[in-house]
Amino acid sequence: MPVLACRGRPPGWVVVNRTGPMSSIRERNKELILRAASEEFAEKGFAASKTSDIANRAGLPKPNVYYYFKSKENLYREVLDSIVEPLLQASAPFNQPGEPADVLRAYIRTKIRISREHACASKVFASEIMHGAPHLPAERAAQLNAQASHNVACIQHWIDKGLMAKVDPHHLMFSIWAATQTYADFDWQISTVTGKAALDDADYEAAAETIIRMVIKGCEVKEEPTIT
């Protein structure tokens, strides 16, 4: 039985020319490029990253990057956009009724999880904000700002109701944001100081515990007696 060179498609495959969920090669390649771009932008920053390096990392020729994403900046914006939704979602506990302590705990844990699971995009986002958010669409900035303001108002409301000590809600939010982001943004520093190449489950648990403790105890957030 002659063995045919494996070119072309196996029988049963249908050639799909239109853009859509069926073009699996397209989806796969876009995904490969996006992942490579996240890593590259996180490591070097937007300006220092080369599209040729992104292509190499993705295992694809450079023109593919332009074919799928049109420009380097476009690709960057897609990486950036991929983290905005998770970040907004992290504030979900503030948008529904709940005990202050539970809301704050949930928020901190989710923010830490994002720093771990979306480490690259998180870092790209942080770098973007640090340099004045020149590529962040105004609408996205407005969404994030609105959510942050809502969280601050929510904390102020708890203070007014005597559910926690009179701390400045803005600065509390900034501290929580910073303390959770730092595990993605300054991973080099964290690796260097701890001497570990990467933190494990227990380390992230300890990080969350430490931040939660400082917030709950430090701001005297009242704990409702648990009903059992």
Added chain:
Amino acid sequence: MPVLACRGRPPGWVVVNRTGPMSSIRERNKELILRAASEEFAEKGFAASKTSDIANRAGLPKPNVYYYFKSKENLYREVLDSIVEPLLQASAPFNQPGEPADVLRAYIRTKIRISREHACASKVFASEIMHGAPHLPAERAAQLNAQASHNVACIQHWIDKGLMAKVDPHHLMFSIWAATQTYADFDWQISTVTGKAALDDADYEAAAETIIRMVIKGCEVKEEPTIT
């Protein structure tokens, strides 16, 4: 009386060709360029900053930048180096005997002050660390790492003596670092959320108070009764 065009030096000035503290033009120009570079690198990052923009900002022709600093990277390293000493100095309270609460308070206040007074260099430093510290001399990294490790050991010592609660000293240090740095690094976010172009004295005071409260109260740091 004829008015002479004001070229050349007024009588009494001595031409100094050697490099040294006497060449005041040299010192002035280097200072102008360094300041401009700090601002430029802080705004755009190393790779996205153009030496021509730095020269323009300093009000000097571009070749002067190369004349004084040899290369763009060299200039960047000098900006970077200018913040290392202040950062190491911030840990001074950990290097001399003192009450835990006093040490932590002093450290936090100094870190906040650095974020305010060396905002640009702070941001440049943060961006450098974020991207894996590729330009930070190994010796500088070692100094910073050694100091950080010492601070962590110091906190652990206090915990062992029962002077504060059992928190993870690494994560406590990371949180303090992050919460204080954030006022320099993420000033855009802070401006956007607070709606203020720049924070004033009272805002920085409130920031320090908030962080100090979370650390001291959150970690149950024992306060010695003040001797009066």
Added chain:
DNA sequence: GTCTATAAGCCGATAGAC
């Protein structure tokens, strides 16, 4: 010591073969 005018090289982007 200062600055104009220019060289050299890198990188984003694409034309056009397959």
Added chain:
DNA sequence: GTCTATCGGCTTATAGAC
């Protein structure tokens, strides 16, 4: 839809006049 080969612009860096 994929990729090789190349262009063109921009930026670092310097040569050389003043």
